[in-house]
Amino acid sequence: MLEDDVAAFLSGNVMIIAATRDAAMRAHVGRGCGADFDPDVGDLTLLASSTQWPAFHANARSGAPIAMTVCQPDTYKCLQLKGQIIDVHEATEAQKARGQRYLDAMLAIMADLGVSRLQLSTVFSNADLVAIRFWPVDLFIQTPGPEAGERVRREP
Amino acid sequence: MTRVPLEAIRDSFEGIMPSVIATTDASGIPNLSYLSHVHYIDGDHVALSNQFFSKTAANVQATGQATVVVLDGRTGLQHVLDLTFESSAQSGPIFERISAQLDVMASLQGKSHMLKLRAVDLYRVEDCRRIDPIAPLEEPPPKAVANRDLLVEAAAVTGELTRITDAEVLLDRSLELLDERFGLRHAMILLADGEGRKLTTVASRGYPHYGFGAEIAFGDGIVGIAAERCLTLRIADMRRGQRYVSAVAMASGLAREAIPLPAIAEPQCQMAVPLVAGGRLSGVIFAESEESFAFSHADEAALEIVARQLAASLALFELTDAVGETGARGAAASGAAVDAEPAFSFQFFPRDGGVFIDNDYVIRGVPGRLLHHFVRCYVETGRCDFSNREIRRDRAFNLPDFKDNLETRLILLRRRLEERGGPVRLLRPERGQIRLVIEGVPEIKVVEA
Numbered sequence: 001m002l003e004d005d006v007a008a009f010l011s012g013n014v015m016i017i018a019a020t021r022d023a024a025m026r027a028h029v030g031r032g033c034g035a036d037f038d039p040d041v042g043d044l045t046l047l048a049s050s051t052q053w054p055a056f057h058a059n060a061r062s063g064a065p066i067a068m069t070v071c072q073p074d075t076y077k078c079l080q081l082k083g084q085i086i087d088v089h090e091a092t093e094a095q096k097a098r099g100q101r102y103l104d105a106m107l108a109i110m111a112d113l114g115v116s117r118l119q120l121s122t123v124f125s126n127a128d129l130v131a132i133r134f135w136p137v138d139l140f141i142q143t144p145g146p147e148a149g150e151r152v153r154r155e156p
Numbered sequence: 157m158t159r160v161p162l163e164a165i166r167d168s169f170e171g172i173m174p175s176v177i178a179t180t181d182a183s184g185i186p187n188l189s190y191l192s193h194v195h196y197i198d199g200d201h202v203a204l205s206n207q208f209f210s211k212t213a214a215n216v217q218a219t220g221q222a223t224v225v226v227l228d229g230r231t232g233l234q235h236v237l238d239l240t241f242e243s244s245a246q247s248g249p250i251f252e253r254i255s256a257q258l259d260v261m262a263s264l265q266g267k268s269h270m271l272k273l274r275a276v277d278l279y280r281v282e283d284c285r286r287i288d289p290i291a292p293l294e295e296p297p298p299k300a301v302a303n304r305d306l307l308v309e310a311a312a313v314t315g316e317l318t319r320i321t322d323a324e325v326l327l328d329r330s331l332e333l334l335d336e337r338f339g340l341r342h343a344m345i346l347l348a349d350g351e352g353r354k355l356t357t358v359a360s361r362g363y364p365h366y367g368f369g370a371e372i373a374f375g376d377g378i379v380g381i382a383a384e385r386c387l388t389l390r391i392a393d394m395r396r397g398q399r400y401v402s403a404v405a406m407a408s409g410l411a412r413e414a415i416p417l418p419a420i421a422e423p424q425c426q427m428a429v430p431l432v433a434g435g436r437l438s439g440v441i442f443a444e445s446e447e448s449f450a451f452s453h454a455d456e457a458a459l460e461i462v463a464r465q466l467a468a469s470l471a472l473f474e475l476t477d478a479v480g481e482t483g484a485r486g487a488a489a490s491g492a493a494v495d496a497e498p499a500f501s502f503q504f505f506p507r508d509g510g511v512f513i514d515n516d517y518v519i520r521g522v523p524g525r526l527l528h529h530f531v532r533c534y535v536e537t538g539r540c541d542f543s544n545r546e547i548r549r550d551r552a553f554n555l556p557d558f559k560d561n562l563e564t565r566l567i568l569l570r571r572r573l574e575e576r577g578g579p580v581r582l583l584r585p586e587r588g589q590i591r592l593v594i595e596g597v598p599e600i601k602v603v604e605a
Contacts, residue, residue: 019178019186019223026238027178027186027223052290055236067178067186082185107293118294119173121232127291140211142189 002136007037009079010044013105014070018046018132020059020085030056033126034102035070037136044068044081046132047091047099052125060088060132068134069142073106073113078142083134091129099126160284162199165226165235166453169194169202170392172229177204179215179222187211194226194237195254196453197278202237203250205258206275213277216241222279225287229449231296234287239279251276256387260378264394306458309337314465322587323473323563330466331361334443338458340451342420343443345431345466346372347564348383349521355383355440356521358568363418369519369572370417382428383440390427390456393448415517415572424448429459431467438470438561470564477544477563477588500579502598504528518576522560523569528600530592531580535600544588566590 002010016032030053035046046068050057060066064085071078091099103124110120140151168175175191189212195203202224206213216222224237245251255273262272289296313333320326327345334340344360344367357370374384382389426444430437441463445451451459503512509524510517519527526547533539544562570582580598583591 017176017188017190019188021180021184021186025180025184025219026221027180027188029176029178029188029223029225029236049290052287065185067188069188069190071190078190080188082187115173118232118296119227119229121292121294121296122234122287122289123227123232124293125289125291 018068028055049125051128080140082138086133168226168228173227176225182218238283310461327359340443360418367418370415425450429463433467433471499597
């Protein structure tokens with residue numbers, strides 16, 4: 001289980017990047033369009049565009065490892081979660097709406113920070129949205145500085 | 157898919173938007189990290205600074221590969237780079253360049269200990285692919301408005317500079333041309349002392365005041381580090397500095413002698429290029445802008461070309477001046493009617509060549525020693541005219557033969573006195589000649605401190 005504050009942080013208005021890997025152990029990057037933690041089940045759902053990030057999506061399969069980094073754009077506070085994918089499916093209508101809300105909120109926040117829509121033109125994509133469900137196994141602090149990379153907790 | 161040439165995406169390496177680096181460990185677990193800079197090395201290589209991302213480093217050691225996503229902050233386009241690790245360096249030219257850049261940033265942020273570069277990792281770029289926008293929020297701008305061809309502009313600038321036959325014209329015209337041809341509106345040229353200790357402003361353009369004589373110590377800020385390490389440096393975005401220490405503040409460490417450096421209120425982008433000819437550093441040319449990312453790698457290259465021409469011309473002037481100058485005419489005193497004029501105090505500090513007029517700092521170093529020499533001769537003999545040749549012969553000034561930058565030091569001294577507005581001025585009646593003009597009666601006091 002994730003602590004409440006961690007769950008709230010990653011479900012909030014944070015930049016999301018994620019990585020899967022292929023058989024040759026090369027990592028493939030995708031950018032997220034919202035994430036949520038389900039406290040009842042204990043799993044995480046990451047929303048991402050399957051067509052904007054085809055290689056990332058192609059390697060997001062049940063049982064495959066995944067890493068996800070969430071970062072607060074104004075404070076650089078950053079966490080990395082690692083886990084194992086449970087399943088990947090097309091986003092539901094509710095998830096698509098969630099993706100849209102995330103996108104709108106992030107564009108507003110980034111605009112306040114001086115980052116334009118054009119600069120983020122391909123960063124936030126909700127085209128052909130998929131939901132990637134995974135068990136969080138490892139949690140690391142990733143905020144730049146001496147603590148970066150420090151493991152916060154690990155599931156037994 | 158055809159590989160995108162790295163040269164085509166160099167704007168993505170400027171750090172406008174952070175890059176992403178992904179690796180896997182030996183068991184295949186991915187890891188992600190943000191990265192502020194990807195350093196272009198050549199068409200097949202990039203370098204990454206190895207500072208904080210220890211997990212990334214461990215993974216690269218285990219697997220030898222990394223994936224980087226870069227984002228062009230001007231178009232919003234992204235590219236993926238498949239990288240294979242080649243080598244790690246803790247010294248050498250690439251390390252020195254990246255290390256110097258980090259040191260400049262550290263001096264801006266006031267936390268040099270945290271940003272110390274440990275190593276630079278060199279990667280071969282196996283592939284570079286464009287990430288095609290599926291549903292872009294905004295269409296990328298049509299192929300950027302044909303940029304001026306900086307190579308053609310640089311050829312025009314150096315072409316004009318080679319025709320100039322006077323060092324002072326050369327200094328001013330260089331800055332004008334940088335403005336006209338490259339849009340570098342705020343720029344200055346600083347002259348290095350012969351001892352590797354400080355740089356002094358000798359020409360400036362685009363500032364509220366000229367600041368002739370204002371100093372920066374070697375190793376201080378972007379200008380001082382560029383001089384100390386003989387490296388071109390460019391800071392694309394100073395907003396990243398949490399605590400901006402302006403060049404003015406750095407100079408203020410020089411206490412009462414400080415002449416304020418020419419400065420703009422909020423510089424966001426700066427570059428400094430050492431002036432080197434024949435392997436010898438003669439100074440630094442510096443440009444800045446209020447706009448982040450105003451200067452690209454191409455502007456940097458253009459400034460380097462101009463800087464090298466400038467340095468070569470200055471060195472040539474010094475040589476021809478030293479070899480071909482006319483002798484001193486030993487003109488008699490022109491300072492008549494001395495009696496009626498008011499006295500002023502002229503303090504000289506032999507220790508550092510410092511000169512104070514009426515308790516105000518004027519200049520120090522070789523230009524200060526020269527000024528003391530002129531004024532003392534005037535007081536003792538009434539003489540007003542001097543020549544470059546006699547100065548070169550006088551060992552008291554410690555000028556190394558043919559490498560003395562005498563001409564530029566005299567320009568600096570003359571400009572400093574001019575900006576100060578009397579009572580002492582220098583004129584150059586003709587090449588290789590100096591005329592002292594004094595209003596009033598100098599009371600020289602030598603202060604042995």
